[in-house]
Each structure stands twice: as C-alpha cells, then as structure tokens.
Amino acid sequence: MNTPARPPRYQLLSFDVYTALADVEGSLVPTVRRALPSHVDSLDLVRTWRRKQLEYALISNSLDRGRVPFGTITRRALDYALDRANVVLPETALQDLVAAWDQLQLWPEAESVLTEIAARGYRIGLLSNGDETMLRALARHWPIRFDNVFASDRARYYKPHPSVYALPLEALGLAADQMLHIAGSATDVMGAKSAGLRCVWSNRGHDRLLDQRLAPDYEVEDLRGLLPIL
Numbered sequence: 139m140n141t142p143a144r145p146p147r148y149q150l151l152s153f154d155v156y157t158a159l160a161d162v163e164g165s166l167v168p169t170v171r172r173a174l175p176s177h178v179d180s181l182d183l184v185r186t187w188r189r190k191q192l193e194y195a196l197i198s199n200s201l202d203r204g205r206v207p208f209g210t211i212t213r214r215a216l217d218y219a220l221d222r223a224n225v226v227l228p229e230t231a232l233q234d235l236v237a238a239w240d241q242l243q244l245w246p247e248a249e250s251v252l253t254e255i256a257a258r259g260y261r262i263g264l265l266s267n268g269d270e271t272m273l274r275a276l277a278r279h280w281p282i283r284f285d286n287v288f289a290s291d292r293a294r295y296y297k298p299h300p301s302v303y304a305l306p307l308e309a310l311g312l313a314a315d316q317m318l319h320i321a322g323s324a325t326d327v328m329g330a331k332s333a334g335l336r337c338v339w340s341n342r343g344h345d346r347l348l349d350q351r352l353a354p355d356y357e358v359e360d361l362r363g364l365l366p367i368l
Contacts, residue, residue: 146260147368148336149316152288152306155266155273157322158340158361160242162188169238173231174223183219190215192325195267195296205294208269212236239268240275244282245342251361252282258368261285263306265319267296286310298329320364321354328352338364 153159163184171180191212198206213236220227227235255262263286264273270289277284286306293301306317314334321327321337324345330337331352339354340361347353356367 148318149312150261152263152265152319154322154326155264158320159248161245165242178223183223186219187215190218199296199299241279247362298325300333303333327354
C-alpha cells in the first residue's frame with residue numbers, strides 16, 4: 139500500500155529574490171567586466187552598486203515622499219558607482235547594465251530545490267523589493283514556475299517595511315503562521331520576524347544579526363537546507 143503524501147506544512151513559501159534565489163555578483167560581474175575599462179575592478183564596482191541600491195531603498199522608505207521605483211534606484215546606484223570609479227559609459231551601455239537585473243542567474247542548487255518543493259505540493263512565490271515588471275521579467279528567465287509574484291511597488295514601500303510582508307497574507311487570505319519566508323539577508327530576516335512571519339535564513343555569507351530578538355526560526359547555509367525543514 140502506498141503511504142499517503144504528507145500535506146504541506148505551509149500554504150505559501152515566499153522567497154527573497156535578489157539574495158536568497160539570485161546570485162547577483164556572479165551574474166553581474168561578467169557583464170560589468172565587459173563594459174568597463176580593464177583597469178577597473180568589476181567586482182568592487184558591482185558591490186558598490188548593490189550596496190548603494192540597498193541604501194537608497196531604505197532612504198526611500200524614510201523620506202516619506204513616495205516610493206522611488208526600484209528600476210530608478212538601480213540606475214542611480216549604478217551612476218553613483220561609476221562616478222566613484224571615474225568611468226563614463228554611453229547611455230546604451232548603462233541601459234544594458236540595468237537590464238542585466240532581468241537576467242540574473244539562480245544559485246546553483248536553486249532549480250533542483252524549488253522543483254522538489256513544488257513536487258511536494260507547496261505554493262511558491264517571490265516576495266521582493268523589485269518592481270513587478272522587473273520581477274516578472276526575471277521569473278520568465280528562470281526555469282521554474284512561480285505561483286505568485288509579490289512586488290514591493292504594490293505596498294509602496296521597500297522591505298523591511300511591514301506592508302511588504304503583508305502582501306501575500308492579504309492577497310491569499312493567509313494567517314501569518316501559514317506562510318514561511320525564505321530570506322537571504324539579515325535585514326530581510328529582521329523584517330519578516332518583526333512582521334510576525336516564520337522565517338528561514340539562507341545565510342551563505344555567514345552574516346550576523348544586529349538584533350537577536352528577531353532571529354530566524356531556521357538558519358541554513360544554502361537553499362538545500364530548506365528541504366529537511368519542510
């Protein structure tokens with residue numbers, strides 16, 4: 139007799155995109171290297187770009203002047219990084235670099251893990267600071283079908299604002315304990331826990347939390363650690 143499949147523990151698994159699922163540095167560095175003069179450190183420039191992108195999102199939350207679109211933030215952060223490196227590129231090259239965010243590669247284990255999760259009957263969704271147009275373009279690029287895309291422009295704020303984490307609960311009529319969020323950064327962990335969600339931290343960089351009161355329910359080294367939890 140076949141053993142009945144165990145029902146999913148959660149009604150939704152939501153994934154952070156630009157840290158938990160996507161290898162931002164590994165994806166962008168080759169593209170940036172091709173665009174830059176040979177003397178410029180492409181990895182350093184990508185890290186500056188990403189750091190300023192995140193900083194600008196938090197500034198957008200704090201100024202209370204309306205959410206600056208993530209695409210705009212990404213372009214302005216790129217302009218900043220290039221200016222710091224004393225690099226001038228033509229407009230077409232700048233547009234191509236921003237468009238590279240729509241073609242980021244998954245972490246190596248992500249496809250097999252997500253495939254297994256879907257086979258177990260879980261609904262999977264993206265919960266990200268990206269604009270919805272950017273996220274849907276990226277999802278089309280990946281070989282995985284996502285059931286939902288929850289983009290921060292719907293909330294008019296960026297994570298870690300609680301309104302972003304509320305998007306899936308409101309859209310699907312879920313209680314907080316029916317959802318598990320997979321975060322890729324310490325900031326995302328603290329935002330999810332502060333919003334009352336259960337959270338797994340895919341902590342590839344072995345980072346630390348600023349506030350241990352907002353520790354994740356689980357901490358794993360990469361997405362493969364998610365499977366034994368479910």
